[in-house]
Amino acid sequence: MCRKLVTGSLIAMLLITGITACRKEAWDEYYGRPDTLESPIYQVLQSKGNFTHLLAAIDKAGYKNTLSGAGYWTLFAPHDSAFQVYFKEAGIAGVAQMDSITCQKIVTYCLVFNSFKKDRVDDYQSNAGWVPNTAFKRRTANYKGIYDGTNTAGAPVKAISSNRNNLGGIFWVEADNNNKHLPIFTDTFFNARAIPTADYSYFYPAASFRGFNVADGSVVMQDIPAENGVIHVINKVITPLASIDEYLSSKPDYSEFKKLFDKYLVNYVLNPVMTQRYKNLTGKSDDVYTKVYNGLLAFSPNNENYLKVQDNDAQRDGYTLFVPKNDVLLNYIQNVLLEHYQNLDQIPVNILYDFINAHMWQSSVWPSKFNNTFSYLGEPARFNASTDIIDKQVLSNGFFYGTNKVQEANVFSTVYSKVYLDPKYSYMNRLLDQDLKATITNPNQQYVMLMVSNQAWNDAGYFADATVDNNQNFQWRFIPKNGGAQVVGSSALVRMLRLINQLVIPAPSNNLKTLTGSGVAQSIGGEYVRWDNNQLYTSGNMDSTVIFVANSSASKTTANGVVHYIDKLLTYTETNIGLHIAKLGTPTTSPFNSFWRFMQNSPLYNRTTGEINGIAAGVFYSVFIPNNAAIQKAVNDGLLPTTGATSGGNKVPNFAPTAALDIERVSRFIQYHILNKKAVATDGNESGSYETLLRKNNGDPTTIFVSNSAPNVMRLTDMNNEYGNVILANSNYLSNRCVIHLIDNYLKFNL
Known part of the structure; x- marks a missing residue:
């Protein structure tokens, strides 16, 4: 009886085991890992046999599990020969002599988010979908994080970079690590954007363009599939590129330009989130500060995210900064910006904004496109790419050009500059800004401008008066010399705009370029000015015996015309x-x-x-x-x-x-x-x-x-x-x- 029971139980157990085995086999067949599926990136590299140094760096960087597991990556993998060149240049024998931080920088900078084969790597991932052949950068897993910096007072601080351009006061977003971007150049990108491959050689004269390059390295094998992404083999170990902010800070030749940022246009703002995170991770009590660039600048040079108008817009474009070397900059500051000031502390800060922004582009200025790529001030790069550029760099967030000249911005080189840079003519400056600035800063049109000082405006009865109106544009008062009723606010402004229009004369010929001789010229406002041997007349002279005298010896020439300094305001008549x-x-x-x-x-x-x-x-x-x-x-x-x-x-x-x-x-x-x-x-x-x-x-x-x-x-x-x-x-x-x-x-x- 017992034997029969044991035998029956054994048979039942075998049946159950058999059924379970059958079910598992069916499960594995349906849900199991297919035999045809490629191995993860790490294992693919192992199987190739010529990535021993890269694998060692991945291990030391702590990225083995990441590249062995699930994910969606593009890895630009330097082969062993590339590492041998890197070791020789670094003066080391191998990865064993590299610390984990160095390994991490190399691995994360060649590791791009999402998987891109060659035919997709230059497509822009816009909000509306893929835009073919318009991208030349990809976001990597590399970022700087908290670093040791120096604040504006010269004190050491723990700092973190802005990850936005400080528009509307937003300069840092918590969920964004400010990841660096890797430049990737393809033949299809250059063709689609009408950029000659000579532009690549301009930045990388020692490298050869082979149709698919990463920085100054070439892709020698592409589109190797892996379970968690794709691998492109490169012949160069590429270390993280500096941001524009980092590169500028590292180059003594441009220290004077950097001083302008540091003294007037940068602030360090306490970052409570990163301070707490730093304390939790390290146990230290240091505060962490965000390095913030002024919001009126074209961009923040430490922001790796470009404009962020769309999430991925850094794929297709970047910033450009032209920086004059120290001696050139100091000479320009002394002779142009400080012509009427003792030092930079005295000049209005908007002059500094204009000067810096004249050197900043919210776009990539390719070497072949200096003439038709416009700065934040709307002007082309006025540099000769062959003779004026002494340093050219493709950086993580844009292009950098070191120069042997200053960008001649319109506001500093045209007739407008003579009122803009001289505080004695601030009335004219304010009035021109409201009406004629865009016109008279055009370098392609010649003008004659008659310079009338604030004192001369006062002598004619016109005064700036902040008590008149809350709107600065209307803060004017006119007190007639004949004792009539005062005119204030917008009504005074109308009078003054008519007068300022009489002081600007388009110059299609040589009219008024010299005040010797005599003649008549039509002002930009349509009214006429007469001159006769340094004496100038407008319609206001018909009601007065006063002669308005201009001192021709005080004339100055600018890029788009001449200015004459006169001692009285030229008026208009109100007589019928x-x-x-x-x-x-x-x-x-x-x-x-x-x-x-x-x-x-x-x-x-x-x-x-x-x-x-x-x-x-x-x-x-x-x-x-x-x-x-x-x-x-x-x-x-x-x-x-x-x-x-x-x-x-x-x-x-x-x-x-x-x-x-x-x-x-x-x-x-x-x-x-x-x-x-x-x-x-x-x-x-x-x-x-x-x-x-x-x-x-x-x-x-x-x-x-x-x-x-x-x-x-x-x-x-x-x-x-x-x-x-x-x-x-x-x-x-x-x-x-x-x-x-x-x-x-x-x-x-x-x-």
């Missing part, structure tokens, strides 16, 4: 044009007298205000006044009314006609001699057919052709192809947005 014509024509001996006598009795003219019907405030005009002889000719020819009498063979003008037809003839005559919406002077710059105030019977404007092809010569052609000449000695009379000329003939219209 008709009153200026009255002033010119009232004397009986005046050549303007006959025209004035007709005009003063015309219903077009308001004797009280001096207004002329059809002329609007704020609009430009030109008035061509026939001289007395020409007016007499118009009377004789029947264009202007006569009394019916004659004198000396001439018809006697009827200056105060009462007949409607005669009144209309006078009105039309006057209107045809006034250009509508156009001021012209004898500057030789503008010619063309321009409309007058007079309208034809069908409502179309009548016109006059103005020939103004040479300075000081102007001819007018009317609608009957008859002409009159401007009489220079009695012309270019500046009125309220108007120029008044005397001409030697009358102009005849057709209706």
Whole structure:
């Protein structure tokens, strides 16, 4: 009985074991590791036989388990021959003489997150998907972490780099290790971006480009599959590249540029999170500080994450910094930035921002693209890649160029620089910033600028006054010299902007480049400036006997023009044009007298205000006044009314006609001699057919052709192809947005 029971139990157990074995075999077959699956990266390297040094470094770095287990990596693996070269250069026999930190740096910097074969490694992982052949960097497992630094007071501190560009006050994000990037260059990338491979050789003259390079090493075997990624074999041991911040700090040749950062543009901010983490890991009580660059800079040179507009944007682009060597920089600071200051502590900090940002690019400036890659200030790299660059580096977060010259930024080299860098002209600086800065800093357009000091503005009644308005743009006060009502805020600003526009003259010719001789030039605001042997006049002179004198010996030349220093503010008139014509024509001996006598009795003219019907405030005009002889000719020819009498063979003008037809003839005559919406002077710059105030019977404007092809010569052609000449000695009379000329003939219209 017992024997039967034992036998039955044994059979049952064998059946159960058999069933379980069958189930496990089926499980393993379905869920087990396929025999065809590649080994992990570590084991693949072992099987190849020529990575003994790399494997030893991986072991010492503590990355064996990482590369033997699950994951998704790209490893750029230097072979044994590459390590032999590295050992020789380092003066060591092998990995045994390397510490774990050194091994960790090598291993982590050649270890890229995610798996990329050659055909994907230059594709940009954008938020919208893959963008082919536009990337040349990949994020690695390497990062700097906490390091020993020196704060702005010169004291040693535990520091950590910013991992953002300090936009909106965000300069460090806890979940980001600020991982370094590895530069990877492919033939498809260079072709797609139209970058010649000579640019690679520019950075790495001792290396050969083979279509797939990593820094200055070449990929000699690619796309080796592994269970947890892909391996590319390289012929160079690549150590972690410095960031721009690290490289600048390591080079004494650029220490003066670094001092500008350290003294004015860097701060060390306590990092509570990293402080606590450091204390937990080490048991030490040191505080940890984030090294923070000023948020008004183009980028933070210690940030490895590029702009972070998209998560992976550092794959396709990086920063660029051009840095002049010490002697060049010091010379420029002394002769340009400090022309009107004793030391850098005195200059406004925005000047430093502009100077540094002029050398900073939020993009990769490839050697072949200096002329069309624009800085944070919107300007090309004004360097000769062959002669001006003394040091060129591809770094972990961008390109670095050491230079033997300073970037000639527009704000420091154009006419604008003369007000920007001189505190005595801060009024002009503020006004130009609101209206004309972008225009007059254009190096491709020439200008003449008249320099008016703050004191001269004050003498004319204009003052900066912070009590006027909370908005700095409106903090102005105008106190009229004649004792009229004060003007403040935006109303004062409007007046001052009109004045500043009179002080800037585009210079298509040599007008005003020298104040000797005489002439007239149109300002950028459309109003004219006259000069005569160092004396300058604007329309404000019509209401005053004051002569505005400019000292031509104080003129200075810039990259886009000339500035002249003058001792008084050039003003504009607010008197109506008709009153200026009255002033010119009232004397009986005046050549303007006959025209004035007709005009003063015309219903077009308001004797009280001096207004002329059809002329609007704020609009430009030109008035061509026939001289007395020409007016007499118009009377004789029947264009202007006569009394019916004659004198000396001439018809006697009827200056105060009462007949409607005669009144209309006078009105039309006057209107045809006034250009509508156009001021012209004898500057030789503008010619063309321009409309007058007079309208034809069908409502179309009548016109006059103005020939103004040479300075000081102007001819007018009317609608009957008859002409009159401007009489220079009695012309270019500046009125309220108007120029008044005397001409030697009358102009005849057709209706």
